Amino acid sequence: MPQIVKKKKKSFVTYPRYSISLYIIIPAIFSGMSALSFIVALHVVGPYRFLWGGGIFVLAFLCGFLLICLVLKPVKQFVRETKDLMVFRDIVAEERQKPVDDIERYGQVLRNATEILGELEAKESFPEIIGQSKTIRGLLSQILKVAPTDTTVLIMGESGTGKELVATSIYKRSLRADKPFVTINCVAIPGNLLESELFGYEKGAFTGATARKMGKFELANGGTIFLDEIGDMSLETQAKLLRVLQEREFERLGGNQLIRVDVRFIAATNKDLPRMVKEGNFREDLYYRLNVFPLILPPLRRREDISVLTDYFLKNVSRQVKISPEAMEHMKMYSWPGNVRELQSAIERAALMTESGVIEISDLPANILEEDDRKTSDAELTESISIDDQLKRMEKKMVIRALVRADGKQIKAAELLGIKERSLWHRIKKYGIDVTLLRKQQNL
Numbered sequence: 001m002p003q004i005v006k007k008k009k010k011s012f013v014t015y016p017r018y019s020i021s022l023y024i025i026i027p028a029i030f031s032g033m034s035a036l037s038f039i040v041a042l043h044v045v046g047p048y049r050f051l052w053g054g055g056i057f058v059l060a061f062l063c064g065f066l067l068i069c070l071v072l073k074p075v076k077q078f079v080r081e082t083k084d085l086m087v088f089r090d091i092v093a094e095e096r097q098k099p100v101d102d103i104e105r106y107g108q109v110l111r112n113a114t115e116i117l118g119e120l121e122a123k124e125s126f127p128e129i130i131g132q133s134k135t136i137r138g139l140l141s142q143i144l145k146v147a148p149t150d151t152t153v154l155i156m157g158e159s160g161t162g163k164e165l166v167a168t169s170i171y172k173r174s175l176r177a178d179k180p181f182v183t184i185n186c187v188a189i190p191g192n193l194l195e196s197e198l199f200g201y202e203k204g205a206f207t208g209a210t211a212r213k214m215g216k217f218e219l220a221n222g223g224t225i226f227l228d229e230i231g232d233m234s235l236e237t238q239a240k241l242l243r244v245l246q247e248r249e250f251e252r253l254g255g256n257q258l259i260r261v262d263v264r265f266i267a268a269t270n271k272d273l274p275r276m277v278k279e280g281n282f283r284e285d286l287y288y289r290l291n292v293f294p295l296i297l298p299p300l301r302r303r304e305d306i307s308v309l310t311d312y313f314l315k316n317v318s319r320q321v322k323i324s325p326e327a328m329e330h331m332k333m334y335s336w337p338g339n340v341r342e343l344q345s346a347i348e349r350a351a352l353m354t355e356s357g358v359i360e361i362s363d364l365p366a367n368i369l370e371e372d373d374r375k376t377s378d379a380e381l382t383e384s385i386s387i388d389d390q391l392k393r394m395e396k397k398m399v400i401r402a403l404v405r406a407d408g409k410q411i412k413a414a415e416l417l418g419i420k421e422r423s424l425w426h427r428i429k430k431y432g433i434d435v436t437l438l439r440k441q442q443n444l
Helices: 022-043 048-082 086-097 102-125 134-146 163-172 191-199 235-247 273-279 284-290 306-315 325-333 339-353 366-381 387-405 410-417 421-431 435-443
Strands: 003-007 010-014 153-156 181-185 224-228 249-251 258-260 264-269 293-296
Touching: 134 163, 134 293, 153 163, 163 181, 163 224, 163 264, 181 191, 191 235, 235 249, 235 284, 273 284, 306 325, 306 339, 325 339, 325 366, 325 387, 387 410, 387 421, 410 421
Parallel strands: 153 264, 153 293, 181 224, 224 264
Antiparallel strands: 003 010, 249 258
16 A cells, blocks of 8 residues: 655655565575466366476476576676776686687676775775785785774784885874874884883983983873884883783882873784794783784785785886886795885885896895895706706796797787687686786886
8 A cells, every 4th residue: 555645845755775685586486387377287187288398397497597697687788888998808708719608708797896806995995005915805805804993913024025114004094193193113123121111200210310201102092002012122111011001000110109091002013922932932911902903914925916016116206117017926926035125125125226227137136136046046956846847937938038038928828838818818827827917018
């Protein structure tokens, strides 16, 4: 029944709207067809039985076909409208080389669309963090969850992975973003001075204390304090820090007045804290107080962002420089023990070394080239590395060279190599060669 709604002598009719899931409609339709077929089979005799049965079969087929068309219509329209976009061109090229049915092709396009949207979301939400890999996007989603809370965060990762950058991102997206953000590097301050920096001191507390000084905790009151490299803090200072974490109160050095603070804690370290706890070098109770919401930053060698980071650093060098695909492949194979910080330094040095405006393999720092040569020598001497692995390495280099000569066009590259286009596509996938990057570098 329509419902009459009156308001200010005006009336209008509102009709209730109902929606039923396709997961119910489609099975219900085919169940009804099956039931109808069963009833007809019981009551119809003679030659008309087959006619009725055939009619119901055709009707069921047409209903199923119509439903599939209705469901897939928006998907087909999406694929058709996006196939000419730059970000989807490589996907379309791959589809021409790999015969797949419609469902698989639609699924492939939608999966890539999800990847692209995830990359755009990461770029828009965290412009200060450069990275679009799944690992980094997972890290960013964790930051979004913990940032609006007052939960203590422990950031762990190797040197150069961006721990301070992550801490700053958490602070900027927290409810305390308009309050102080105080940073203290626990390894940069000698142990005997760290306590006075954290807790402050009263006049005459020690030789040279000529006036009262507020500590970092007081300065951070109402806001956030970031304790960087907390793994280097002495056990004595750890005990005093634990009290602040538990009670949110402390005393200045040389004083006896309790000072209460409202502070959010973010800590970071490049040390293996669980191992330090077992060895007795880090307090177990403090570790569990800090490790409420751990964030583990991946090293650069486990990320897929070297190309993205390289492009970003190249845009910030003093001259216009690009990097050759061969040099980029060497960069990807390097282990990067210094992580993002080392990558930035390597790019800046290589940009200064190149005379042609294009960073080649010879322009890369010696440690990158030496590691590559060492890997090759070790591979030749180690029994676990077979001749097949060496041939694969050579094959990969040949494919990259052909793609470079062909300006990233796979059809032309296949002709240069004397193989079929589909065979080249399989090799590109096998070795994880970034054709998009090759084409981009050639077009710079």
